[in-house]
Amino acid sequence: MVHQYKLNGYNIVLDVNSGSVHCVDDVAYDIISFFCEAKDRGLEPDRDRIQREILAKYADRDDVTPEDIDDTFADIDELTKEEKLFAEDIFEPSAGVLKERHTEVKALCLHVAHTCNLNCSYCFASQGKFHGERAIMSMETAKRAIDFLVENSGNHVNLEVDFFGGEPLLNWDVVKGTVAYARSIEKEHGKNFRFTLTTNGVGLNDEVMEFANREMHNVVLSLDGRKETHDRLRKFVDGRGSYDVIVPKFQEFVKRRGDKEYYMRGTFTHDNVDFTKDLFHMVDLGFDRLSMEPVVCDPSEPYALTEEDLPKIYEQYEILAKYMLQKEKEGHPITFYHYMLDLTGGPCIYKRISGCGSGTEYFAVTPWGDLFPCHQFVGEEQFKMGDIWNGIQREDIRQDFKMCNVYAREECRDCWARLYCSGGCAANAFHGTGDIRGVYEYGCDIFRKRMECAIMMQVAERMDPVDAQE
Known part of the structure; x- marks a missing residue:
């Protein structure tokens, strides 16, 4: 489970089960939102669609490129592998x-x-x-x-x-x-x-x-x-x-x-x-x-x-x-x-x-x-x-x-x-x-x-x- 919110100029992403807190830029915040929507529906994120939508949303920004988006995908994958994002709930069985x-x-x-x-x-x-x-x-x-x-x-x-x-x-x-x-x-x-x-x-x-x-x-x-x-x-x-x-x-x-x-x-x-x-x-x-x-x-x-x-x-x-x-x-x-x-x-x-x-x-x-x-x-x-x-x-x-x-x-x-x-x-x-x-x-x-x-x-x-x- 992931909770996202914006407050005092910060884009905050909380991974509930691991307790990890991430402060990210606007692009990463939006990409993680797409990932959350997919996972909530039991699906794998459609990365091609996400890239298209992000590029369209930030079309006026030169610093948002397909390569930047791919880098963000890689960061999300690494955090997921490290169980700092989209971590499983390991506590319920022992409650x-x-x-x-x-x-x-x-x-x-x-x-x-x-x-x-x-x-x-x-x-x-x-x-x-x-x-x-x-x-x-x-x-x-x-x-x-x-x-x-x-x-x-x-x-x-x-x-x-x-x-x-x-x-x-x-x-x-x-x-x-x-x-x-x-x-x-x-x-x-x-x-x-x-x-x-x-x-x-x-x-x-x-x-x-x-x-x-x-x-x-x-x-x-x-x-x-x-x-x-x-x-x-x-x-x-x-x-x-x-x-x-x-x-x-x-x-x-x-x-x-x-x-x-x-x-x-x-x-x-x-x-x-x-x-x-x-x-x-x-x-x-x-x-x-x-x-x-x-x-x-x-x-x-x-x-x-x-x-x-x-x-x-x-x-x-x-x-x-x-x-x-x-x-x-x-x-x-x-x-x-x-x-x-x-x-x-x-x-x-x-x-x-x-x-x-x-x-x-x-x-x-x-x-x-x-x-x-x-x-x-x-x-x-x-x-x-x-x-x-x-x-x-x-x-x-x-x-x-x-x-x-x-x-x-x-x-x-x-x-x-x-x-x-x-x-x-x-x-x-x-x-x-x-x-x-x-x-x-x-x-x-x-x-x-x-x-x-x-x-x-x-x-x-x-x-x-x-x-x-x-």
Whole structure:
């Protein structure tokens, strides 16, 4: 399978199965298109016809000759022989087998607080309660969660724990105690814990900043962008916007954090489809590691994204990509989570096929110790898989998630981006279609555009390396 597109002046050809990316001239781009049309019909390309049509199309160009076209044919043949173009899919036969090999647990999302000090309208967690009662995780439960992770981690050395909510800073003593307990046992068990904290920032203070900068591998800070954008939906219970409270705290925290990982994580809605303005505002505030997610909500909500928004969203992603290339040239690079792409190494084929590992290697733990496939399934009682004391009791659910891969969804088989999205988010699929193996088409459309932009940026940096380093 081959995907072709033009963006920012580049003619890009992606060979899906090999992952090879080619930047070509107009003639080669058109010739490869003819080859694709023939192969899609199960035919060999008619090279004589292709040559005639190319010569006719470029009749006003002296540099397009039969010899040049023959050279391009030869280049295509060589790339095909090297399996860098029109490569066969060698991964499908092993998709199920790969998933079966990975059954150890390597990450937990600890819901230390099912309560929140904000009342965000679009919160998928129902203002932190996850459609249930407000609750706080006890230290006993948190310790048992760490023990469960160690006991079920097999040969995994690096284990990950995310502190999540609601708002985890509302249970700060348990966050600190959990880290201390994990540190006290990691050498004994030959493990290495990495912690992540996700916070709305209201509770950030000197103690939290100092501790997080010492112990947290990554910190995710929730900010939607411009004051009017952020305050529209991220409000206190009394209706006040939270922007003025949290932004100075975020700025101080990031200043103290130095070169350690963090992300400003925003959500864009129908009300701010021009979300690049919000990202650029974050840059102006001094933040350079950014993430911006499309809202996923009931289509009847006034802030829900619509089909009419898609062209505007595509344009925004292109604007962002070009902006980031310019910032790179200026010596002030920024990171955008969805444009992080390694074309030379990247994730292993297991990750490319199977995705995040929800329900198999990664679980969410509620304040009561119940286990769910991930944080976005908490509150969906049919997905309760067991608990941290008795382990996985719903192996049938685990088996269903083992089969969540790009080859389990018919719609994915013809998608050029399938080995980049790994079949997409099971939670979004469930909430959008009622089936974890369904396809959330709107999300797919957005993901494909992001990948085109990310690949284009990689091409630009390689085609113009001097400028990229200036």
